Amino acid sequence: MLALTFSLVACGSTSEAPNRSGGGTTSGGSPNVGGSGSAGSATGEVPTWHQDIAPLVAERCAGCHQDGGIAPFSLQTYEQAKMWSPTFDAPLRAGTMPPFLARETDDCQPRFGFKDDPRLSASQVELFKRWNDAGCPEGDAELAAPVPQPAELDLADADLEVKIPASVTIEGSADKFICFSLAPDFTPLKSTGPEAALLGDRVLIDGAQVHPGNAAIVHHVLVYTDSAGKSAQLAGEKGYYDCFGGPQLDSPGLLMAWAPGATPVTAPAGVAMALPSTGRIVMQVHYHPSGAPQVDDSTSVQLRGYRAGIPDYIGTLTLIGNARGPMANGMGLQAGPSDSTSAPEFRIPAGAVDHTESMLLPLPRAQADYKLWAVGSHMHYVGTDMRIGITRAVAGDEPAEECLLATPRWDFNWQRGYLLDVPIDQAPSAKGGDVFNLRCTYDNSMGNPFVQNALAEQGLSAPRDVRLGEETLDEMCLGIFGIAQKVSDLLK
Numbered sequence: 001m002l003a004l005t006f007s008l009v010a011c012g013s014t015s016e017a018p019n020r021s022g023g024g025t026t027s028g029g030s031p032n033v034g035g036s037g038s039a040g041s042a043t044g045e046v047p048t049w050h051q052d053i054a055p056l057v058a059e060r061c062a063g064c065h066q067d068g069g070i071a072p073f074s075l076q077t078y079e080q081a082k083m084w085s086p087t088f089d090a091p092l093r094a095g096t097m098p099p100f101l102a103r104e105t106d107d108c109q110p111r112f113g114f115k116d117d118p119r120l121s122a123s124q125v126e127l128f129k130r131w132n133d134a135g136c137p138e139g140d141a142e143l144a145a146p147v148p149q150p151a152e153l154d155l156a157d158a159d160l161e162v163k164i165p166a167s168v169t170i171e172g173s174a175d176k177f178i179c180f181s182l183a184p185d186f187t188p189l190k191s192t193g194p195e196a197a198l199l200g201d202r203v204l205i206d207g208a209q210v211h212p213g214n215a216a217i218v219h220h221v222l223v224y225t226d227s228a229g230k231s232a233q234l235a236g237e238k239g240y241y242d243c244f245g246g247p248q249l250d251s252p253g254l255l256m257a258w259a260p261g262a263t264p265v266t267a268p269a270g271v272a273m274a275l276p277s278t279g280r281i282v283m284q285v286h287y288h289p290s291g292a293p294q295v296d297d298s299t300s301v302q303l304r305g306y307r308a309g310i311p312d313y314i315g316t317l318t319l320i321g322n323a324r325g326p327m328a329n330g331m332g333l334q335a336g337p338s339d340s341t342s343a344p345e346f347r348i349p350a351g352a353v354d355h356t357e358s359m360l361l362p363l364p365r366a367q368a369d370y371k372l373w374a375v376g377s378h379m380h381y382v383g384t385d386m387r388i389g390i391t392r393a394v395a396g397d398e399p400a401e402e403c404l405l406a407t408p409r410w411d412f413n414w415q416r417g418y419l420l421d422v423p424i425d426q427a428p429s430a431k432g433g434d435v436f437n438l439r440c441t442y443d444n445s446m447g448n449p450f451v452q453n454a455l456a457e458q459g460l461s462a463p464r465d466v467r468l469g470e471e472t473l474d475e476m477c478l479g480i481f482g483i484a485q486k487v488s489d490l491l492k
């Protein structure tokens with residue numbers, strides 16, 4: 001439906017990308033004069049659908065751009081790709097499609113790449129443009145290049161699948177955040193081997209995958225462990241409760257973050273994730289309405305038990321950040337540009353543009369060494385840019401200062417965890433005395449479309465001061481860290 005409201009120009013010219021935040025009201029763009037005609041010639045052969053474009057679209061776009069998928073239009077056939085091709089260049093060049101927020105920047109050059117990085121190279125962006133400028137030739141089906149199999153979205157050998165306990169109907173135009181409280185029977189995951197005694201009431205898994213019950217509205221899902229089972233009260237008989245910033249538990253453990261098109265999350269080789277086998281699981285589902293009312297009654301999470309005996313490492317995802325104030329030795333929240341109190345305060349003044357909050361978060365001295373295998377950033381709608389780094393107390397073979405992740409064009413809708421593409425033994429270390437540093441940048445003005453939307457949803461027309469909290473108009477500055485500890489250290 002959305003598709004019909006875009007007015008498109010034919011291949012051979014380029015049109016501006018439809019407005020990302022405008023939903024169904026977009027009217028399409030005007031042809032971009034600079035784009036048309038000339039290319040295709042200088043760079044050799046003219047690309048065609050069958051030989052060049054189809055494999056790339058299947059691999060990098062069709063996971064979302066498919067019938068019933070989360071994207072507003074499908075790119076599965078030549079006809080569809082040809083129709084939409086004039087709109088590709090701007091988002092591809094800007095790097096907003098495919099969505100992936102991690103970036104190398106002037107002050108952040110991570111040492112390792114990320115797994116499942118879908119970003120297009122400059123020459124691939126150019127290939128799409130040359131194809132469009134040449135009039136989107138179909139080419140010869142007889143000579144078609146092999147189209148890669150769509151990524152396997154099922155977790156192989158899953159032992160357990162837990163479904164949301166209730167059905168919800170999503171309508172209207174505002175995004176909804178719903179926490180479902182689940183009480184899985186972990187029996188299939190319980191270890192019977194020699195490690196069972198060492199684990200106590202924990203189970204080990206090495207893979208997890210979310211399956212959206214309705215791909216048209218499930219935008220992203222965070223899966224938490226709730227060892228005390230508090231979510232049962234919050235959810236009541238209904239089985240779910242509204243939650244925007246998090247599951248509202250005292251010390252939730254994050255189990256996985258899932259976004260559309262994502263392949264199963266598997267721990268690096270040699271690493272098993274431990275979770276409490278007694279408590280509950282909370283699935284926080286972010287629903288993005290699609291126009292007509294839509295139902296979700298089957299979003300689920302699959303888990304796979306770790307089977308290789310005693311792992312080398314035990315992994316967890318921890319959330320570190322959201323410092324409310326200063327801590328001893330100059331740690332904690334740092335003084336900011338517009339603090340109104342003598343001690344540092346977390347306050348983003350109404351109207352502030354490029355406001356930063358920084359925090360230093362030391363790792364306790366006594367703890368064992370960590371290896372870092374994943375990292376992610378988390379803010380709400382006012383956030384625009386986040387950087388996560390580590391300062392090492394003792395620089396051995398590793399840099400004393402290292403940037404782990406920059407997400408300089410933060411977009412709440414595309415948050416995810418980034419898995420480091422490196423074997424666990426060579427992954428960055430984080431030891432007692434090392435300090436994680438977070439820098440979050442915010443735009444609390446009407447010039448930030450996310451702020452504008454969030455205010456409008458609350459019936460407000462002007463920004464107000466923003467502080468730390470869980471609500472839509474509160475903010476966060478939170479790092480997600482996939483850490484792993486050597487089992488031999490844990491046994492010491």
Ligand code: HEC
Pocket residue numbers: 017018019020057060061062063064065070071072087088091092096097098099118120260261413
């Ligand atoms: C992870 C899911 C996903 C992947 C992968 C993806 N898209 Fe999108 N795309 C979307 C969604 C969702 C939208 C709707 C706008 C939004 O929510 O940002 C969109 C919108 C677009 C638009 C409209 C303009 C805009 O920026 O909103 C274009 C053009 C586009 N995608 C092209 C592509 C191409 C080409 C690829 C592959 C190279 C691709 N997309 C890969 C999810 C995806």
